[in-house]
Amino acid sequence: MNTVPTKLQRSRAFLTVFLKEVKENLRDRRTLISAFLTGPLLGPVLFVMLINITLNRELDKAEKPLPVPVIGAEYAPNLVDALKAGGVVPGAAVADPEQAVRKQEADVVLRIASNYGKAWRKGEPVQVELFYDSSQRDANTSVERVTQLVEGYARQQGALRLVARGLSPSTAWPLQVARRDQATPQSRAVLMFAMLPYFFVITIFMGGMYLAIDLTAGERERQSLEPLFANPVPRWKILCGKLAAICTFSTASLLITLLAFAVVGQFIPAEKLGMELDLGVHFAAHVLLLMLPLVLLLSALQSMVAAFAKSYREAQTYLSLLMLVPIIPSAVLSFMPIKAQAWMYAVPLLGQNLGIMQLLRGDGVSAEQVGLCLAGSLVAALIAVLATIQLYRSERLAISV
Incomplete structure (x- = not known):
C-alpha cells in the first residue's frame, strides 16, 4: 500500500523541487531585483543613454x-x-x-x-x-x-x-581610387553595437546568479541541504529541479532584456549616422534560440562553482570571478577581429557572439550555423550538468562546516 505513494513521490520530485525553489525565490527581493530589474532593464537603458549622449555630442561638433x-x-x-x-x-x-x-x-x-x-x-x-x-x-x-x-x-x-x-x-592625380563600400546601413550598426552579445550573456548570468547561490551555498549555510538529501529521492532529480528553477529565472531575465532593447532601440538616432538598427521580433527570436543552451550551461556552472563554497558570501566571490568568463569572446572580437570559421560556432559563448553579430549585420544565420551553435553549447552544458551531479553525490556537500 505504501509503495505506490513512494513511486509517485519520486516521479514528482523534480517538479516539487522546481516549484518550491521558484516560489521561495519569488519572495526574495534580492533575487527579483537581480533577475528582473538590475540586469534586464538597467543595462539596456544605460547602454542606450550612453550611446545617445555620445552621438548627440559628436553630431553637435560636426554641425555646430x-x-x-x-x-x-x-x-x-x-x-x-x-x-x-x-x-x-x-x-x-x-x-x-x-x-x-x-x-x-x-x-x-x-x-x-x-x-x-x-x-x-x-x-x-x-x-x-x-x-x-x-x-x-x-x-x-x-x-x-x-x-x-x-x-x-x-x-x-x-x-x-x-x-x-x-x-x-x-x-x-594620375591615379584615382574609386571606393566601392559594400557595407549596408544595417551592417554598419555592428561598429556601434559590438558589445551587445555581452549584454545578453551577462543578463543570463545575473538572472540566475543569486538563485544559484541561494540553492547551493545558501542552503548549505542554513543547514537545509542535509534534510533535503535525506529524502528517498535521487540527488540528480533534486539538482535538476534546482537547475530548472535557475534556468527559468535566467530565461525570464533574457526575455525582459530582449523586450527592453526592442523598445529603447527605437530611441537610438542610428539613421543620423547612416545606420539601420533592427532589434525587433525576428532578432529577439533568433537570439533566444541561440542563447537557450547557454542558459543551461551557465546555470550548471554557477551551481557547480557555488557548491564549492561553504557560505553565501564565499559563493558570491567565486561567481564574481566566473562572471569575467563571458566577456572573453566579446573582448577577443573587439581587439582581434577574426574571420568566422564554421567550427567557431560550435564553441560556447563564441558561437553565440558570432551569431548575434551576424543578426545585427542583417546577414542572418544559416541552419548549419545555428545547429553547430546549439550542439556545441548543449554538449558543454551536459558535461557541466554531469560534473555537478557528481558533486551533488558527495556527502561533503551537505556539511556546512
Missing part, C-alpha cells in the same frame, strides 16, 4: 560652429575665410598651443607661419600646423573637421594653380 584658435590668421585671410565657410569660428591666438590642447583649453589649434604669404605668391609649398592631442577622444571629431577643411582648401588651390599654368588638374 566650431571655435578654433588661429595663430597668424592675418597671414592667410583666404584660408581663414574658407574655414569660416566650413563652420569654423577663428578664435584669438594662444601663446602656447601645445599647452592649450594638453590642458583641453582647445580641441585643436591652427598656426600659420609668418612667411605664408610670401611663399604662396612664389607658388612654393606652404605649411600650416595643427596642434591637437590624439589621446583626447572627445577632440577627434573637431580635429577631423578642421583637417578636412584645410586639405579641401589645399586641393582647390592646387587645382587653380595648374589651371593658371595651362595644365589640367588631373595631371597632379
Whole structure:
C-alpha cells in the first residue's frame, strides 16, 4: 500500500523541487531585483543613454560652429575665410598651443607661419600646423573637421594653380581610387553595437546568479541541504529541479532584456549616422534560440562553482570571478577581429557572439550555423550538468562546516 505513494513521490520530485525553489525565490527581493530589474532593464537603458549622449555630442561638433584658435590668421585671410565657410569660428591666438590642447583649453589649434604669404605668391609649398592631442577622444571629431577643411582648401588651390599654368588638374592625380563600400546601413550598426552579445550573456548570468547561490551555498549555510538529501529521492532529480528553477529565472531575465532593447532601440538616432538598427521580433527570436543552451550551461556552472563554497558570501566571490568568463569572446572580437570559421560556432559563448553579430549585420544565420551553435553549447552544458551531479553525490556537500 505504501509503495505506490513512494513511486509517485519520486516521479514528482523534480517538479516539487522546481516549484518550491521558484516560489521561495519569488519572495526574495534580492533575487527579483537581480533577475528582473538590475540586469534586464538597467543595462539596456544605460547602454542606450550612453550611446545617445555620445552621438548627440559628436553630431553637435560636426554641425555646430566650431571655435578654433588661429595663430597668424592675418597671414592667410583666404584660408581663414574658407574655414569660416566650413563652420569654423577663428578664435584669438594662444601663446602656447601645445599647452592649450594638453590642458583641453582647445580641441585643436591652427598656426600659420609668418612667411605664408610670401611663399604662396612664389607658388612654393606652404605649411600650416595643427596642434591637437590624439589621446583626447572627445577632440577627434573637431580635429577631423578642421583637417578636412584645410586639405579641401589645399586641393582647390592646387587645382587653380595648374589651371593658371595651362595644365589640367588631373595631371597632379594620375591615379584615382574609386571606393566601392559594400557595407549596408544595417551592417554598419555592428561598429556601434559590438558589445551587445555581452549584454545578453551577462543578463543570463545575473538572472540566475543569486538563485544559484541561494540553492547551493545558501542552503548549505542554513543547514537545509542535509534534510533535503535525506529524502528517498535521487540527488540528480533534486539538482535538476534546482537547475530548472535557475534556468527559468535566467530565461525570464533574457526575455525582459530582449523586450527592453526592442523598445529603447527605437530611441537610438542610428539613421543620423547612416545606420539601420533592427532589434525587433525576428532578432529577439533568433537570439533566444541561440542563447537557450547557454542558459543551461551557465546555470550548471554557477551551481557547480557555488557548491564549492561553504557560505553565501564565499559563493558570491567565486561567481564574481566566473562572471569575467563571458566577456572573453566579446573582448577577443573587439581587439582581434577574426574571420568566422564554421567550427567557431560550435564553441560556447563564441558561437553565440558570432551569431548575434551576424543578426545585427542583417546577414542572418544559416541552419548549419545555428545547429553547430546549439550542439556545441548543449554538449558543454551536459558535461557541466554531469560534473555537478557528481558533486551533488558527495556527502561533503551537505556539511556546512
